[in-house]
Amino acid sequence: MATDVGTRTAGTSRAAPARGGGWRSVTEHWLTQYRRVWVGSAISSFLTPLLYLAGMGYGLGALVDGASGGIDGVPYVLFVAPGVLAATAMQVAAGETTFSVIGAIKWQRFYEGMLATPLGVRDVVRGHMAYVLVRLVVACGIFLAVAALLGLVRSPWGLLALPVAVLGGMAFAACCYAYSAGLSNDQGVTLLFRFVVMPMQLFAGTFFPIEQLPGWLQPVAWVTPLWHAVDACRDLVLGTVTPGPLLGHLAYLGVWLVVGLLLSERVLRRRMVI
Amino acid sequence: MAAEPLPAGDPAEPLISARGLVKTFGDFTAVDAIDVDVRPGEAFGFLGPNGAGKSSTMKMIGCVSPPSAGSLRIMGLDPATHGPAIRARLGVVPQRDTLDEELTVEENIWVYGRYFGLSRSEVRRRAAELLEFAQLAERSRSVVEPLSGGMKRRLTIARALVNQPRILLLDEPTTGLDPQARHVLWDRLFRLKREGVTLVLTTHYMDEAEQLCDRLVVMDHGRIVAEGSPRSLIEEHSTREVLELRFDSDDHREHLAAVDGVADRVEVLPDRLLLYTADGESAQAELGRRGVEPLSSLVRRSTLEDVFLHLTGRTLVD
Ligand SMILES: Nc1ncnc2c1ncn2[C@@H]1O[C@H](COP(=O)(O)OP(=O)(O)OP(=O)(O)O)[C@@H](O)[C@H]1O
Ligand SMILES: [Mg+2]
Numbered sequence: 001m002a003t004d005v006g007t008r009t010a011g012t013s014r015a016a017p018a019r020g021g022g023w024r025s026v027t028e029h030w031l032t033q034y035r036r037v038w039v040g041s042a043i044s045s046f047l048t049p050l051l052y053l054a055g056m057g058y059g060l061g062a063l064v065d066g067a068s069g070g071i072d073g074v075p076y077v078l079f080v081a082p083g084v085l086a087a088t089a090m091q092v093a094a095g096e097t098t099f100s101v102i103g104a105i106k107w108q109r110f111y112e113g114m115l116a117t118p119l120g121v122r123d124v125v126r127g128h129m130a131y132v133l134v135r136l137v138v139a140c141g142i143f144l145a146v147a148a149l150l151g152l153v154r155s156p157w158g159l160l161a162l163p164v165a166v167l168g169g170m171a172f173a174a175c176c177y178a179y180s181a182g183l184s185n186d187q188g189v190t191l192l193f194r195f196v197v198m199p200m201q202l203f204a205g206t207f208f209p210i211e212q213l214p215g216w217l218q219p220v221a222w223v224t225p226l227w228h229a230v231d232a233c234r235d236l237v238l239g240t241v242t243p244g245p246l247l248g249h250l251a252y253l254g255v256w257l258v259v260g261l262l263l264s265e266r267v268l269r270r271r272m273v274i
Numbered sequence: 275m276a277a278e279p280l281p282a283g284d285p286a287e288p289l290i291s292a293r294g295l296v297k298t299f300g301d302f303t304a305v306d307a308i309d310v311d312v313r314p315g316e317a318f319g320f321l322g323p324n325g326a327g328k329s330s331t332m333k334m335i336g337c338v339s340p341p342s343a344g345s346l347r348i349m350g351l352d353p354a355t356h357g358p359a360i361r362a363r364l365g366v367v368p369q370r371d372t373l374d375e376e377l378t379v380e381e382n383i384w385v386y387g388r389y390f391g392l393s394r395s396e397v398r399r400r401a402a403e404l405l406e407f408a409q410l411a412e413r414s415r416s417v418v419e420p421l422s423g424g425m426k427r428r429l430t431i432a433r434a435l436v437n438q439p440r441i442l443l444l445d446e447p448t449t450g451l452d453p454q455a456r457h458v459l460w461d462r463l464f465r466l467k468r469e470g471v472t473l474v475l476t477t478h479y480m481d482e483a484e485q486l487c488d489r490l491v492v493m494d495h496g497r498i499v500a501e502g503s504p505r506s507l508i509e510e511h512s513t514r515e516v517l518e519l520r521f522d523s524d525d526h527r528e529h530l531a532a533v534d535g536v537a538d539r540v541e542v543l544p545d546r547l548l549l550y551t552a553d554g555e556s557a558q559a560e561l562g563r564r565g566v567e568p569l570s571s572l573v574r575r576s577t578l579e580d581v582f583l584h585l586t587g588r589t590l591v592d
Binding site for chain 2: 022108
């Protein structure tokens with residue numbers, strides 16, 4: 001029977017390269033998994049902004065615009081669209097770096113499988129984050145396209161809202177990853193969604209300007225990555241962008257991203273290499 | 275890290291060599307200064323009860339768990355500095371499967387092959403071969419989750435071969451499988467061995483160790499308590515035959531006096547007495563002359579189980 005699996009040739013030129021497939025092979029794994037659910041995911045990426053914009057923008061917007069002529073003279077639906085864009089990025093970010101990380105560490109444990117190959121902890125983290133990047137680009141891209149079709153992107157600068165929203169998502173994802181990698185069960189995820197993601201969505205300028213918050217809460221909003229992403233996206237989409245604040249937002253999100261990545265690697269290494 | 279050329283595999287050089295290898299978790303010593311040499315092409319076993327330190331040792335050999343002390347060389351390289359290069363040449367079957375159960379059988383091999391940097395076409399070609407080898411070809415498009423334990427185990431082994439490893443590490447490859455599934459797996463492992471793959475496996479089944487291993491070490495509490503081929507271990511630490519006696523009583527120690535002097539050595543288990551002797555039938559006859567009447571009396575050959583019992587005073591699987 002010809003089932004020689006080729007092990008005899010081990011040591012010849014066909015042997016696997018010693019460096020392995022690097023972070024790309026990790027990304028490929030997650031994308032392979034995503035392929036099974038991508039239709040549903042794409043449809044929901046398309047429908048969610050529609051529902052939000054219809055309900056929040058046009059429904060609530062009619063009230064807001066009727067009562068006060070919009071927010072700072074901007075119709076409410078225009079105001080809220082970039083906010084929801086940035087918030088969607090956060091949602092996707094948290095969704096892809098919590099349960100799946102804990103699962104890969106301790107339920108299905110395929111991180112253990114990855115680390116038994118030439119891959120290292122850094123490849124595992126970066127490969128996962130590269131997958132999150134793909135997810136963010138797709139989800140935010142669809143959102144922005146829908147918003148543009150509805151005439152909610154007023155300025156050509158609005159195109160840049162895509163990379164900015166994605167950066168915001170990546171910044172948050174990196175920190176969620178570091179957090180999840182240290183969790184021993186999924187209760188921590190529930191806490192994260194209930195006490196971080198939810199409040200952040202509500203109070204970081206997505207649906208109303210943070211100036212409406214009590215004074216002591218405003219600094220809290222400034223700390224969140226979401227507020228920076230929302231503010232930058234809004235300025236871009238409405239064409240009210242100025243370089244100073246934009247660069248400030250980008251730098252702040254960049255710091256979150258870098259710190260999050262470094263922390264993720266550290267926490268995962270401590271968890272997996274024992 | 276530059277990929278250094280690996281040593282060509284001088285048959286005299288051990289492929290794996292550990293000296294004073296230690297693994298501690300906090301204050302707890304899981305592996306307590308063991309010395310091990312595994313030669314190219316052999317099947318080497320770690321036999322021991324739960325908690326003996328088998329998996330901890332395997333993870334150090336697999337270059338995923340750094341040793342706490344001692345020296346370890348795999349294919350002549352130090353895991354501390356050449357982890358990725360060594361892992362590129364290892365196949366690892368962990369104690370618990372780490373398959374992605376949402377993916378299909380073949381997808382699991384594809385993604386795993388890609389970790390090793392193999393091209394997509396190469397990975398697909400090998401996956402087809404390996405699934406044939408693992409008798410999973412008909413299931414290659416099935417999602418993994420509903421497969422039987424034996425199939426998942428075979429898939430894990432097939433996956434571990436995708437990089438054509440020189441050394442295959444198998445941590446309890448057949449635990450939890452039914453006898454038939456175990457025999458299928460053993461058969462596959464024999465084939466690999468014939469193809470020249472060095473097998474390193476752990477087990478707490480003595481029949482598995484006897485079947486598969488050229489050489490093995492018996493581990494207990496992180497230490498190696500004996501080492502040798504299954505046959506030599508039995509010769510060295512046990513008698514040729516064993517007479518097993520069951521009595522109708524709660525405490526078999528009561529019957530020690532009755533069998534005194536019949537065998538070289540007697541072990542008391544909760545449910546039976548084991549009489550170690552070169553000639554079980556003569557011992558049986560002698561008991562008959564003495565009028566000792568057990569519920570059952572059985573003569574069998576010594577196994578590694580007896581070796582373990584003798585060395586540690588405990589049974590291997592309880
Ligand atoms: N990460 C860890 N942290 C703390 N203790 C550990 C850790 N891993 C293993 N141990 C302990 O080390 C000892 C040896 O464990 P190990 O898994 O190596 O045993 P084993 O021989 O493989 O046992 P089994 O047959 O149950 O798989 C056990 O007492 C276990 O509790
Ligand atoms: Mg174990």
